[in-house]
Amino acid sequence: MNTIEVNNISKTFGSQIALDQVSFEVKPGEIFGLLGPNGAGKTTCIRIVLDIFKPDNGSVKIFGNGMSEGKKDQIGYLPEERGLYQDINLEECLNYLALLKGLSSSESHKRINEYLVRFNLDEHKKKKVKELSKGMQQKAQLITTLVHDPKLVIIDEPFSALDPVNTQMVKDILREQRDLGKTIVMCTHQMHQVEELCDRLVLINQGKSVLYGALIEVQKTYAGHAIHIRTEDQIPNYLPGMKEIKRLENHHLYQVDLDPEVFPQEFLKSLVAANINIDQFEIASPTLDEIFIQVVTESGMKYE
Amino acid sequence: MKKTLIVLKNELLTTIKRKSFILTLLLLPLIGLIFTIVVGNRDQTSGITSLISKLTTTEEENLLIGLMDETKNITEIPDKHKDQIKLYTTQKSAKFDLDSGIIKAFYFIPEDYVQKGKIVVYRPDFNPLSAGNDNYLIETLINSALLSENPEIMNLVNTVPEFKTELLTPEPQRDPEHQLTFFLPYIVTLLFYIVILGSSSMMLNSITNEKSNRVIEILLTSITPMQLLSGKIVALGLVGLLQTIVWSGTGLFILRLSGRSFALPIEFQLPTSILVWGIIFFILGFILYASLMAGVGALVSNIKEASQATTILVIPMVIPLVLLAPVIENSNGTLAVILSLFPFTSPVSMMTRLSAGSVPIWQIMLAIILLLFSAYWIVRSVSGFFRAQYLLSGKEFKIKYFIDAMLGRI
Numbered sequence: 001m002n003t004i005e006v007n008n009i010s011k012t013f014g015s016q017i018a019l020d021q022v023s024f025e026v027k028p029g030e031i032f033g034l035l036g037p038n039g040a041g042k043t044t045c046i047r048i049v050l051d052i053f054k055p056d057n058g059s060v061k062i063f064g065n066g067m068s069e070g071k072k073d074q075i076g077y078l079p080e081e082r083g084l085y086q087d088i089n090l091e092e093c094l095n096y097l098a099l100l101k102g103l104s105s106s107e108s109h110k111r112i113n114e115y116l117v118r119f120n121l122d123e124h125k126k127k128k129v130k131e132l133s134k135g136m137q138q139k140a141q142l143i144t145t146l147v148h149d150p151k152l153v154i155i156d157e158p159f160s161a162l163d164p165v166n167t168q169m170v171k172d173i174l175r176e177q178r179d180l181g182k183t184i185v186m187c188t189h190q191m192h193q194v195e196e197l198c199d200r201l202v203l204i205n206q207g208k209s210v211l212y213g214a215l216i217e218v219q220k221t222y223a224g225h226a227i228h229i230r231t232e233d234q235i236p237n238y239l240p241g242m243k244e245i246k247r248l249e250n251h252h253l254y255q256v257d258l259d260p261e262v263f264p265q266e267f268l269k270s271l272v273a274a275n276i277n278i279d280q281f282e283i284a285s286p287t288l289d290e291i292f293i294q295v296v297t298e299s300g301m302k303y304e
Numbered sequence: 305m306k307k308t309l310i311v312l313k314n315e316l317l318t319t320i321k322r323k324s325f326i327l328t329l330l331l332l333p334l335i336g337l338i339f340t341i342v343v344g345n346r347d348q349t350s351g352i353t354s355l356i357s358k359l360t361t362t363e364e365e366n367l368l369i370g371l372m373d374e375t376k377n378i379t380e381i382p383d384k385h386k387d388q389i390k391l392y393t394t395q396k397s398a399k400f401d402l403d404s405g406i407i408k409a410f411y412f413i414p415e416d417y418v419q420k421g422k423i424v425v426y427r428p429d430f431n432p433l434s435a436g437n438d439n440y441l442i443e444t445l446i447n448s449a450l451l452s453e454n455p456e457i458m459n460l461v462n463t464v465p466e467f468k469t470e471l472l473t474p475e476p477q478r479d480p481e482h483q484l485t486f487f488l489p490y491i492v493t494l495l496f497y498i499v500i501l502g503s504s505s506m507m508l509n510s511i512t513n514e515k516s517n518r519v520i521e522i523l524l525t526s527i528t529p530m531q532l533l534s535g536k537i538v539a540l541g542l543v544g545l546l547q548t549i550v551w552s553g554t555g556l557f558i559l560r561l562s563g564r565s566f567a568l569p570i571e572f573q574l575p576t577s578i579l580v581w582g583i584i585f586f587i588l589g590f591i592l593y594a595s596l597m598a599g600v601g602a603l604v605s606n607i608k609e610a611s612q613a614t615t616i617l618v619i620p621m622v623i624p625l626v627l628l629a630p631v632i633e634n635s636n637g638t639l640a641v642i643l644s645l646f647p648f649t650s651p652v653s654m655m656t657r658l659s660a661g662s663v664p665i666w667q668i669m670l671a672i673i674l675l676l677f678s679a680y681w682i683v684r685s686v687s688g689f690f691r692a693q694y695l696l697s698g699k700e701f702k703i704k705y706f707i708d709a710m711l712g713r714i
Contacts, residue, residue, distance in 0.1 A: 052524045052692040077525045083518025088318060099310045100526040
């Protein structure tokens with residue numbers, strides 16, 4: 001049973017088409033990337049999955065069928081527009097939101113205190129939320145997302161406005177949640193941030209799904225027949241199997257396009273035979289950003 | 305249901321724990337209390353009350369009135385008025401004293417007063433209230449002087465006739481001549497206005513607050529908009545009731561206290577039926593206005609827009625206040641009946657009428673039925689657009705947009 005099944009959902013607001021026939025599946029225990037530039041329709045898509053909005057067409061299944069009150073308690077959601085009650089103290093705020101997720105009063109107190117200690121917020125729990133720094137509020141928001149031990153975690157723009165330390169913290173938490181068997185959906189336009197985390201992804205542009213599948217497959221599909229080499233030696237202008245060579249940076253890094261019939265291993269042998277000292281040798285796989293630009297340009301769409 | 309209760313409990317606790325709420329809850333009765341003590345003890349000269357009464361009286365009030373009588377009827381000022389009136393023999397000296405601020409006004413009775421009945425008054429500026437009092441004082445003085453040879457007639461002229469009213473309505477009534485009978489409708493109306501407007505505004509604040517804090521999106525992933533709306537309505541209704549109880553409780557206490565200082569009977573009280581009607585009209589009025597405010601809350605994008613939108617909603621509530629005097633004066637007149645039947649004004653106006661006099665039972669029932677239908681319609685319309693799409697949109701608020709939403713056209 002898939003955790004989420006989205007079948008051909010469409011949504012319009014007035015004359016604006018926010019989503020057009022989008023479909024994807026999220027499998028249990030994976031980190032799924034819902035990617036696309038700003039305004040592509042990602043947040044609308046998430047809101048439909050969460051049953052906040054109703055789709056005009058199409059259907060969504062969560063844990064096998066439609067949304068129910070009980071299922072809402074099994075989902076942790078971190079919206080793009082982070083929000084907490086500003087005028088009450090942190091502990092009260094977190095407790096109220098946890099109670100609404102179905103936790104008992106004693107259980108919610110216990111778990112919130114554990115999280116507050118873990119996130120170094122313990123000494124601030126009696127402060128009003130508005131007195132906390134932005135980073136602290138981000139952490140508090142993460143507590144409301146995770147405190148009820150949800151089976152499915154949906155995070156919209158997980159790294160927006162985070163400094164490198166907090167970005168790393170969020171990545172660690174996401175990995176930890178995956179190791180606990182949770183399903184995670186990450187929704188972001190910062191594609192380079194999710195490359196190292198995502199198992200599978202769907203790419204949305206202007207409300208349409210333009211790319212969908214496992215990250216490795218997608219990268220393979222769009223990978224050119226090229227390798228990256230880092231060396232301090234001079235690479236000769238001609239080697240067997242080499243079609244073209246270009247220097248990438250000023251750090252002795254080169255990209256070599258190979259003849260279609262030549263395998264990278266064969267080319268490595270040629271390099272060794274030519275007595276070149278190699279510091280780094282890897283298959284050049286395109287970044288998600290590059291893939292996105294390629295897909296969008298090929299399909300003749302616009303992107304921001 | 306369980307989550308509605310969580311919303312209810314949270315809303316109730318956060319509202320009554322708020323400093324501004326506690327302050328309003330306690331401050332209003334306190335002002336009433338101080339007012340009663342000061343007004344009740346203005347003549348006494350002891351401690352804090354005399355200090356406050358000194359602050360509430362202007363200096364002008366303590367000045368004398370100058371008087372010159374060319375008809376020679378008033379030759380001397382009676383002892384009881386000596387600290388109020390000073391007699392002059394020349395206009396020059398009187399005007400000099402007026403200019404130097406020794407006297408506050410100068411009354412000049414010309415020789416031909418008995419024929420023409422005209423008196424000239426010189427004043428540095430005009431204050432209608434104190435002028436009225438001064439005129440009355442001089443009038444009494446002239447009457448006594450003119451009728452000095454007929455003390456019996458003078459007595460009758462200077463005594464206000466005593467009216468004793470016999471009421472034909474069955475319900476035990478307050479003494480119609482009572483000072484408080486006059487004030488009571490004002491007090492009840494204001495109390496009702498403040499409580500209904502106050503608690504329904506809290507509704508608007510609460511929703512706009514959740515929108516601007518952006519908590520609303522998190523709430524909507526845990527509860528439905530209807531759970532949120534119903535939890536809030538009940539909670540803030542209870543807050544309103546709490547306010548009513550505290551305020552009317554201290555109100556009764558103040559009445560008793562003022563009963564002592566005004567020498568009024570202690571058993572003074574409102575007819576019990578008014579309390580029952582009061583609760584019914586409060587609940588219906590609150591539901592009507594709170595759901596309207598919730599509707600506005602769903603559509604506005606920030607507090608600033610919310611306050612602009614409220615102004616329009618408040619107008620029907622202000623009408624009964626503006627027209628308070630004519631309604632109290634003629635509590636069964638056409639205007640009073642219309643205002644107390646029209647659902648947007650009836651919660652306040654009906655309470656004015658009920659506290660001013662008796663109201664035919666069919667009118668009360670009709671007002672309740674009309675209010676019930678309107679409240680039902682409003683709750684239904686508002687719940688129609690109290691949805692995520694509007695709660696999460698940042699669209700600019702326009703009255704037309706609100707009306708369209710109420711009529712189900714969006």
